[in-house]
Amino acid sequence: MQVPLLDLKAQYRTIKHEIDPVVQEVIESQYFILGPKVAEFEEAVANYCQANYALGVSSGTDALLIALMAIDIQPGDEVITTTYSFFATAGSIARLHAKPVFVDIDPQTFNIDPAKIEDKITEKTRAIIPVHLYGQMADMDPIMEIARKHNLYVIEDAAQAIGSEYVDGRRAGSIGHIGCFSFFPSKNLGGFGDGGLVTTNDEKLYEKLKYLRNHGAHPKYYHKMIGGNFRLDALQAAVLNVKLKHLDEWTAGRQKNADFYDQGIEQRALQKYVTPPVRKEGYRHIFNQYILRAQKRDELVQYLKEHQIGCEIYYPVTFNNQECFKYLGYGKGDFPLAEKAADETLAIPIYPELTDDQKNYVLDTILNFYK
Ligand SMILES: *Cc1c(COP(=O)(O)O)cnc(C)c1O
Numbered sequence: 001m002q003v004p005l006l007d008l009k010a011q012y013r014t015i016k017h018e019i020d021p022v023v024q025e026v027i028e029s030q031y032f033i034l035g036p037k038v039a040e041f042e043e044a045v046a047n048y049c050q051a052n053y054a055l056g057v058s059s060g061t062d063a064l065l066i067a068l069m070a071i072d073i074q075p076g077d078e079v080i081t082t083t084y085s086f087f088a089t090a091g092s093i094a095r096l097h098a099k100p101v102f103v104d105i106d107p108q109t110f111n112i113d114p115a116k117i118e119d120k121i122t123e124k125t126r127a128i129i130p131v132h133l134y135g136q137m138a139d140m141d142p143i144m145e146i147a148r149k150h151n152l153y154v155i156e157d158a159a160q161a162i163g164s165e166y167v168d169g170r171r172a173g174s175i176g177h178i179g180c181f182s183f184f185p186s187k188n189l190g191g192f193g194d195g196g197l198v199t200t201n202d203e204k205l206y207e208k209l210k211y212l213r214n215h216g217a218h219p220k221y222y223h224k225m226i227g228g229n230f231r232l233d234a235l236q237a238a239v240l241n242v243k244l245k246h247l248d249e250w251t252a253g254r255q256k257n258a259d260f261y262d263q264g265i266e267q268r269a270l271q272k273y274v275t276p277p278v279r280k281e282g283y284r285h286i287f288n289q290y291i292l293r294a295q296k297r298d299e300l301v302q303y304l305k306e307h308q309i310g311c312e313i314y315y316p317v318t319f320n321n322q323e324c325f326k327y328l329g330y331g332k333g334d335f336p337l338a339e340k341a342a343d344e345t346l347a348i349p350i351y352p353e354l355t356d357d358q359k360n361y362v363l364d365t366i367l368n369f370y371k
Pocket residue numbers: 059060061062085086088089131157159160181182183184194195196
């Protein structure tokens with residue numbers, strides 16, 4: 001048996017009959033950049049994310065970059081974020097010559113610990129970027145409270161969290177000033193290439209984001225600000241429009257698989273060796289990843305790979321230990337909880353098309369490793 005970490009061909013087979021005609025339609029139209037397909041998609045996603053506005057952009061990374069540009073982040077400004085995320089979260093801050101300021105995580109959820117944010121605020125702090133890691137939202141109420149108190153912007157990195165909900169059914173990208181999404185093919189809503197999106201409830205920010213997306217031009221050829229080419233392709237929007245209609249059924253499939261693993265771990269008495277992901281009460285976890293904390297993690301990863309099971313370490317190195325951030329002056333051990341997570345966790349396959357046989361094979365292989 002083989003179990004890949006993700007099987008996008010399995011997903012494509014189920015929707016090929018819907019996707020191929022819309023792709024052909026874009027080709028026939030020869031309208032490739034922005035346009036009606038993108039506008040249609042933006043309206044649908046804004047609605048899905050409970051945000052007033054949504055704007056398609058070129059990637060999740062560019063969503064973060066354009067969001068920071070829209071709030072006018074300047075060289076030397078400080079932006080607080082978690083030390084444990086995909087590189088783009090911190091990279092976007094540094095690319096604007098602002099200073100990323102890191103915070104340790106809540107060891108249960110792997111998300112930024114709001115109780116540790118206020119200590120990091122200085123007169124240079126301009127914004128906070130919480131990340132909704134693996135598909136479960138960060139604890140947003142205390143973060144928004146701190147932001148209000150200190151007059152800071154909050155940019156949600158929701159790249160792994162489309163449709164994820166905080167308490168009271170509030171969705172990712174609807175709480176902070178700007179929400180940033182990615183349609184990288186392996187995200188829960190993945191395109192046929194790079195793509196991203198920003199959401200906001202603020203009309204002024206929306207207007208600014210819209211100009212920045214196209215070199216800051218308004219009207220065409222007149223530039224009051226400097227933007228870039230952050231546009232989304234019509235082809236991606238057409239594909240994503242079709243896929244968005246399936247997202248809730250795919251999310252349900254991921255959640256069902258997570259339940260299956262949780263129960264399978266209990267039935268096999270595996271909790272001695274591995275800890276399943278913690279789901280916060282009242283949240284909607286969309287399981288972009290199913291993350292285990294495991295004893296002898298590196299050996300387990302090796303063993304699973306030898307047995308044809310895809311798995312991955314997200315992420316082996318926290319930001320404070322990245323070579324490129326040495327200049328920030330952090331050291332090893334500065335963020336013990338995140339660093340422990342980086343040493344102990346692995347992702348196992350969770351994609352919706354997994355069969356029960358495949359999931360049982362994953363669980364039995366883990367059991368065999370520890371036996
Ligand atoms: C994927 C991801 C990004 C970047 O998205 P791209 O579309 O790959 O540029 C940013 N932040 C997080 C947390 C991500 O998982």
